Amino acid sequence: MNNVLIPRMLRSQVEEHLALFPAVGILGPRQVGKTTLARAITDARAETSHGEPGRSEGGLYLDLENPADLSRLAEGSGYLDGVTDRLVVLDEIQRAPGLFRELRGIIDRRIRRGERAGQFLILGSASLDLLRQSGESLAGRIGYLELGPLDVREVEESRLLRLWSRGGFPPSFLAPSDGASALWRENFIRTYLERDIPQLGPRIPAQTLRRFWTMLAHSQGGLLNASQLAGSLAVDGKTIAKYVDLMVDLLLVRRLQPIHANVRKRLVKSPKIYLRDSGILHALLGIPSLDALLGHPVAGTSWEGFVIETLIRAAPDSLTPPGFYRTATGVEIDLILDVPGSLRWAIEVKRGLAPRVGKGFRIALEDVKADRAFVVYGGDDRYPVGGGVEVIGLRELATELAALVRE
Structure with missing residues (x-):
């Protein structure tokens, strides 16, 4: 999907949510452009982060349908706790439902330390299942947006x-x-x-x-x-x-x-x-x-x-x-x-x-x-x-x- 087809308004809505919530969930069916949207956001952050103290370029993208990426999260809290300077994108998170509990602990520890919002961008293709799983573990810590096909x-x-x-x-x-x-x-x-x-x-x-x-x-x-x-x-x-x-x-x-x-x-x-x-x-x-x-x-x-x-x-x-x-x-x-x-x-x-x-x-x-x-x-x-x-x-x-x- 060409980045030209990612509406700027949608990117701005995601950034607005990331400024308010520690985690943001983007819901939408497969092949609708969720990954392209996430990469556009991390690329835009890389362009604006040059020389900014404490910030790394872009973000960390993990595809949970990729066995290599999934294995990195075998002990989710240990790995993700060490990533504090970038936006972490977790794609197809419904493949690892247990990760939501890990994220809650990570987010709560960062909140106690006074760290900023916008730490995790969560992508998923099954809306009710994702809403249920994240709602049980991340209530009050996550905002949602839906990405549909082009209109x-x-x-x-x-x-x-x-x-x-x-x-x-x-x-x-x-x-x-x-x-x-x-x-x-x-x-x-x-x-x-x-x-x-x-x-x-x-x-x-x-x-x-x-x-x-x-x-x-x-x-x-x-x-x-x-x-x-x-x-x-x-x-x-x-x-x-x-x-x-x-x-x-x-x-x-x-x-x-x-x-x-x-x-x-x-x-x-x-x-x-x-x-x-x-x-x-x-x-x-x-x-x-x-x-x-x-x-x-x-x-x-x-x-x-x-x-x-x-x-x-x-x-x-x-x-x-x-x-x-x-x-x-x-x-x-x-x-x-x-x-x-x-x-x-x-x-x-x-x-x-x-x-x-x-x-x-x-x-x-x-x-x-x-x-x-x-x-x-x-x-x-x-x-x-x-x-x-x-x-x-x-x-x-x-x-x-x-x-x-x-x-």
């Missing part, structure tokens, strides 16, 4: 459709051809199924998990129907719940929960399921190119998931969990965000260039008491369509949401 704010406007088609994983997006991109994504899927997931613990046959992942792709944007999935895979509902939890934990699937407004209507209670990266979705469905995608029945829900994921990532971390609203009669809002200032934003997603606002969306706005309402579509212009609803392009709304972080 519309990080690529040129002219390449937005390529981003939607290929997804945001840099090797896929930057591949020299659609065929090379599809090949990379297929290998990415196989690596997760055959190597990464078994190493995390679950003993699930790769063929079974691939079928499950593909079934989720076919139901992109639909309500989670655990009993239907269970019947198709000949397992029980609890097993399906574990499979979904696993894919959510790996940051590959988003489980969007329904918002329960205080209305006298029968509301949907099941979450909606989206594959978080559109390129992986298309690979699982055998869609090789943008032309094939535009003529495929999944195009509408694929675009919906692409927009929703982009906006959730752009929104401030401090907001309440995102959700959707749907009644049993089909009155629906695709995405609801409660943003800072106690404001509720309601967002409808349309793929066409001449979006129409349906009656159901306007009824839903009254139900959820939305403060602002948007229709995100495939164009760039911004204009009102009555009733406080604005039609807006994806990049502009994502940029507006991201600006709330800095206010």
Whole structure:
């Protein structure tokens, strides 16, 4: 991944966290650029540390999937205690869960000595597992950031459709051809199924998990129907719940929960399921190119998931969990965000260039008491369509949401 594709704002956010916390955890799926980001930070520190007393250039990078690096940490506290003048990067730390207890002791001893924050940068691909392990041992000592695939704010406007088609994983997006991109994504899927997931613990046959992942792709944007999935895979509902939890934990699937407004209507209670990266979705469905995608029945829900994921990532971390609203009669809002200032934003997603606002969306706005309402579509212009609803392009709304972080 080219360093040009590492947003400067993200690097600054990591540095801000390192100034506050002894340890910072960066969560994200494999191949998304966590290592590149960490090396960019250590390289930048090396450039600014020349001649500064007590500071070594750059940082110490340890890949815990490398047996040599892992062996250096066999007695973690002894080795890491001696590294006091550099930022220590611990990549794929979920491979050494016992290290969290060692880090707690090291950090506490340094705090007592009055040493500065920003000692450890922790990278991991399994979010819930990493959060649980680090939360138990490093509570109050660690801050978190999530690094996702590239989104519309990080690529040129002219390449937005390529981003939607290929997804945001840099090797896929930057591949020299659609065929090379599809090949990379297929290998990415196989690596997760055959190597990464078994190493995390679950003993699930790769063929079974691939079928499950593909079934989720076919139901992109639909309500989670655990009993239907269970019947198709000949397992029980609890097993399906574990499979979904696993894919959510790996940051590959988003489980969007329904918002329960205080209305006298029968509301949907099941979450909606989206594959978080559109390129992986298309690979699982055998869609090789943008032309094939535009003529495929999944195009509408694929675009919906692409927009929703982009906006959730752009929104401030401090907001309440995102959700959707749907009644049993089909009155629906695709995405609801409660943003800072106690404001509720309601967002409808349309793929066409001449979006129409349906009656159901306007009824839903009254139900959820939305403060602002948007229709995100495939164009760039911004204009009102009555009733406080604005039609807006994806990049502009994502940029507006991201600006709330800095206010």
